[in-house]
Amino acid sequence: MAGAPPLPQPSGLRAWLLSAEPNSRWQARLGRGYLGWRSFTKNPLAVLGLGIVVLLLFVALFADFIAPYSPVIGGDLRTQRLLPPSETFWLGTDDQARDIFSRIIYGSRITLFVIVLVSIIATPIGLLVGTVSGYLGGWVDTVLMRITDIFLAFPRLVLALAFVAALGPGIENAVIAIAITSWPPYARIARAETLMIRNSDFIAAVKLQGASTPRIIFGHVVPLCISSLIVRVTLDMAGIILTAAGLGFLGLGAQPPSPEWGAMVATGRNYLIDQWWVAAMPGLAIFVVSLGFNLLGDGLRDVLDPKAAK
Amino acid sequence: MKRLPKFFLSAALVATMATSFSAVQAATPPDTLVHAWQIDDIISLDPAEIFEFSSSEIAGNTYERLINYDIKDVSKIYGEVAESWTVSDDGKTYTFKIRQNKKFASGNPLTAEDVVFSLQRAVILDKSPAFILGQFGFDKNNVKDKIKQTGPYEFTMETDKAYAPTFVLYCLTSTVASIVDKKLTMQNEKDGDLGYNWLKTHYAGSGPFSIRDWKANEVVVLERNPNYEKKAPLARVIYRHIKETATQRLLLEKGDVDIARNLNPEEIAAVSKNPDIKVDSAPKGTVWYLGLNQKNPNLAKPEVRKALKYLVDYAAIADTIMKYKGEVHQAFLPKGYLGAINDNPYKLDVAKAKDLLAQAGLKDGFSVTMDTTSRPETTGIAQAIQSTFAQAGVKLELIPGDNKQTLTKYRARQHDIYIGEWGSDYQDPNSNADTFAANDDNSDNAKAKPLAWRNAWDPGPLTAKTRAAVMERDAEKRAQMYEELQKAVLDDGPFVIFLQKIEVAAERKNVDGFVMGPSFDTNSVAQAKKN
Numbered sequence: 065m066a067g068a069p070p071l072p073q074p075s076g077l078r079a080w081l082l083s084a085e086p087n088s089r090w091q092a093r094l095g096r097g098y099l100g101w102r103s104f105t106k107n108p109l110a111v112l113g114l115g116i117v118v119l120l121l122f123v124a125l126f127a128d129f130i131a132p133y134s135p136v137i138g139g140d141l142r143t144q145r146l147l148p149p150s151e152t153f154w155l156g157t158d159d160q161a162r163d164i165f166s167r168i169i170y171g172s173r174i175t176l177f178v179i180v181l182v183s184i185i186a187t188p189i190g191l192l193v194g195t196v197s198g199y200l201g202g203w204v205d206t207v208l209m210r211i212t213d214i215f216l217a218f219p220r221l222v223l224a225l226a227f228v229a230a231l232g233p234g235i236e237n238a239v240i241a242i243a244i245t246s247w248p249p250y251a252r253i254a255r256a257e258t259l260m261i262r263n264s265d266f267i268a269a270v271k272l273q274g275a276s277t278p279r280i281i282f283g284h285v286v287p288l289c290i291s292s293l294i295v296r297v298t299l300d301m302a303g304i305i306l307t308a309a310g311l312g313f314l315g316l317g318a319q320p321p322s323p324e325w326g327a328m329v330a331t332g333r334n335y336l337i338d339q340w341w342v343a344a345m346p347g348l349a350i351f352v353v354s355l356g357f358n359l360l361g362d363g364l365r366d367v368l369d370p371k372a373a374k
Numbered sequence: 375m376k377r378l379p380k381f382f383l384s385a386a387l388v389a390t391m392a393t394s395f396s397a398v399q400a401a402t403p404p405d406t407l408v409h410a411w412q413i414d415d416i417i418s419l420d421p422a423e424i425f426e427f428s429s430s431e432i433a434g435n436t437y438e439r440l441i442n443y444d445i446k447d448v449s450k451i452y453g454e455v456a457e458s459w460t461v462s463d464d465g466k467t468y469t470f471k472i473r474q475n476k477k478f479a480s481g482n483p484l485t486a487e488d489v490v491f492s493l494q495r496a497v498i499l500d501k502s503p504a505f506i507l508g509q510f511g512f513d514k515n516n517v518k519d520k521i522k523q524t525g526p527y528e529f530t531m532e533t534d535k536a537y538a539p540t541f542v543l544y545c546l547t548s549t550v551a552s553i554v555d556k557k558l559t560m561q562n563e564k565d566g567d568l569g570y571n572w573l574k575t576h577y578a579g580s581g582p583f584s585i586r587d588w589k590a591n592e593v594v595v596l597e598r599n600p601n602y603e604k605k606a607p608l609a610r611v612i613y614r615h616i617k618e619t620a621t622q623r624l625l626l627e628k629g630d631v632d633i634a635r636n637l638n639p640e641e642i643a644a645v646s647k648n649p650d651i652k653v654d655s656a657p658k659g660t661v662w663y664l665g666l667n668q669k670n671p672n673l674a675k676p677e678v679r680k681a682l683k684y685l686v687d688y689a690a691i692a693d694t695i696m697k698y699k700g701e702v703h704q705a706f707l708p709k710g711y712l713g714a715i716n717d718n719p720y721k722l723d724v725a726k727a728k729d730l731l732a733q734a735g736l737k738d739g740f741s742v743t744m745d746t747t748s749r750p751e752t753t754g755i756a757q758a759i760q761s762t763f764a765q766a767g768v769k770l771e772l773i774p775g776d777n778k779q780t781l782t783k784y785r786a787r788q789h790d791i792y793i794g795e796w797g798s799d800y801q802d803p804n805s806n807a808d809t810f811a812a813n814d815d816n817s818d819n820a821k822a823k824p825l826a827w828r829n830a831w832d833p834g835p836l837t838a839k840t841r842a843a844v845m846e847r848d849a850e851k852r853a854q855m856y857e858e859l860q861k862a863v864l865d866d867g868p869f870v871i872f873l874q875k876i877e878v879a880a881e882r883k884n885v886d887g888f889v890m891g892p893s894f895d896t897n898s899v900a901q902a903k904k905n
Binding site for chain 1: 619640641644687690694758761771772774
């Protein structure tokens, strides 16, 4: 049974994927994925978003090869400072005679670092709190949800500011601060999903078979919550980028000379009227990447959300 | 539906208000001068407490001191409230005669009683600037015996040692020696505070202007003092707190303010092309420096101290980031001070610095941190220094913070490197020598905490030399002593002094007579007018 999947049918790979009677779990999963991809690609904006995100990944990975200059070591202060965009400096230079294009390229690494770390830290916390409190109910639910409420009651940036002020400025602390402030919505979503799932027949069936609570939560509840969480996290990534940039702008995120986009905008605002490119270029980068994640998130929601109109 | 007319009415009202605001784009009134300035440092208007840049300037325009100096030639001292003075043969007793017929803005006559009260009050209140008078041996207990009224227009002041007379007199030109209206102040005294809580936000002086209003982080309004003998041409001077420099520039270009005080180099370059705007500047007695903490084992090596002095691109910083706002200066006495030396021996020389680092056993460089205030100027300079340090392998990590944070750390000697400004407290060279070249007690709980102490540096014989220079009564010999002190600190001191500050103001063309003096308290609007 296991082993090689059966040979493609005459009509080729597509038919195999779309087969109404898959021969293995494998095939069924691949078929599901293919269907998802098809509906995803029907939405051109979502594809654009995906393209932007892939580009971000590519740029961050190959920054060393793409960037023509060093992101931190400036050129000659006297002759290469605050130059407008030109052939040599595609996006101009900043007040320390550094090439803005190279800085944006390297800055993508910081942005990606923040997004990835925040998602890795915040999603599991939110998922765990939400599923546990939703499944167990009772006083556990009350305690966990009130804690979540407390975190939700604070404006996100303000709470992040408070944490950074306490921990000290720096990109790692900014990540921690953003992660601490971004898990509550995930917990809420996970809990809502769990409440719907916990009374389903299949959960009752597992229970009757004697599965332990952790096994039910991790084996059956969590996987079902993940898809809606992924959508939510993707949509949130734009917010994460903006919060990180906001902290950088206020001098509490990445520290000079690191090419964090928000910090670059902050320096650029001193030259906003005459040397607009110093602030505009990193601002544009923030805008494009945030938009990319939002479009991608929208597209993913259409695909992954089973409750969406179908 | 009944509400509808009301809605339209209010909508119309809002509309007219909005349009009328945009219509009122007129220039400032002809008898009023409006400054756009960052004045968030003001914490008090009491001359016995004022120790900040902007409040000192305001005190300079609203209070008179006993003595003052010519802002064109700092070496010329003249009596402002004092008519004449004599120094006794032993050099310890100063006798001052006060000008008669002077009046405070309140209308009260100004007599020796007010002068003696003001000086005693500053010493007794013992706020931040009180040491400027206290260093002559005055304290709470003895000041009433040492500064004594001897006639309606005469008083004497007795110092504990025979200091150089110029030193004593220059200290009396400082803001803390401003003359306060005794009658008015004492009317507002509460629980023996000598009127401190009242004067903090009020005014009791005799200068060309009186302070009408101060709203923290918003505005200071000065009004002409009718009792001042040389009446000010302007009826009113307004200092508006405008934080963003770009906003200052826009307001200036639109004519909503007459003078913008904090423009950055690029903005100055841009407005100087505007035919309606002129740019004026004056070198200040303030130096920019790096303080190298000697508690850091690497920075404590003399070769490293010297190497770092070769790792700052002085000229490039002065020509670009600090263009219009600073000129290269490396000695601790600013240009214009008695004995100041102006040859700047250091320039960026990476090879030499590498040599020196190798001699210190740090061939591959080392890592070090620098506490930096997050003001754009400081961050800009710090990053430029960071990149030149890197050329010799010195990895400089910037730790930003607001001014209060970095200063607190600095004053507790917990920094590696500190970047900041130092402004002289009074026009005598001792003001800077005392802080850069003298340190009586280098232990952690020393009483006096000069910059040398903050950087845990024991200047050795230089301390005694500084003390001797204060007592030297021959000006030429004294100047020579200060030259030697500067050379010693230049050579071996833990200070990388790199710029002397220049203050720049961009003014509308019709503003005339706003004078910027050599110190932060000598920017005068007394004779300013608008054509």
